[in-house]
Amino acid sequence: MAKPSRSARRRETAGVGLTLPDALAQLSFAVHGAIMRVADVHDLSLVQVRLLGVLRDREPGMFAVAAHLNLDKSSVTGLVDRAERRGLVRRTTALEDRRTVRVALTARGRLLTRRVAKEIEGELARLVEGLSATHRRSLSRIAGHVVDVDARRRG
Amino acid sequence: MAKPSRSARRRETAGVGLTLPDALAQLSFAVHGAIMRVADVHDLSLVQVRLLGVLRDREPGMFAVAAHLNLDKSSVTGLVDRAERRGLVRRTTALEDRRTVRVALTARGRLLTRRVAKEIEGELARLVEGLSATHRRSLSRIAGHVVDVDARRRG
């Protein structure tokens, strides 16, 4: 049996009488699946998508990338190596501190980043297109609140 | 459906600062984080947690496990190898078809599965404990609806 795509994801039957934890977990898997569908099309992993996202508005050093992605710096070395091999990012040496290596999107990387962001937004929009405007507003507001509380709790 | 105008979108997200796709993505990361906190405590990966979940009420063959997890059967061989090495699952040969290898939780695996499930439920409950009962009900209902539509769309 061949897996048709790069991602592995769960697809279990949804229900009506779900507990809130179950509903949350399944919603999370659905969202993850939507993101991975886009990533797969461009042969990107989730981490690579996140890397592109981090570089979208910044030109951080390797250490800062590691902090953003919550990875060890040695993991970022390989991650950037692979992205560089694909021509998506470029390493440049900082003039002010010759120890730091800045990472930046190439023109091709920038193009791909914009495209992927737009496609993910589209997939997520499709995911909620069956909801009424009222429910969409509710979901947005409640989800925002949950995220907010969680973020404050963890700094 | 027409693409909403820029101003309409601003109206839709007024008061929250997040678009619905953003809110969904961030909520998904928060949920994933909650699950991973539990998994980490028990030195489990997300896939291993899912494997335990699949085996909770079943004793499937390797092929069926692969289908449940949406993995290639060769990937499941290694996955089950590692779980078996840790004493969490056991391979047994089926009597009716000597090709198939059934996978079952050991006593220790069953214990861990119950504990992990309970802890994940607890983490997710904590995630939403700041919501009013009304908002919790809304979130549960709306999330269930999204998951339901998504599941039906993908069969």
Add this chain to the structure above:
DNA sequence: TATTGTTATACTCTATAACTATA
């Protein structure tokens, strides 16, 4: 021939520890 699993191989992703270069 078809199905179920495993093996061989290769790649991504991740971490820890040791190393280099710069500050």
Add this chain to the structure above:
DNA sequence: TATAGTTATAGAGTATAACAATA
């Protein structure tokens, strides 16, 4: 000494292709 990054190494997780055993 301390910091930024890479290298060496190990292991999990994934896939494809080739194989063995059974149906």
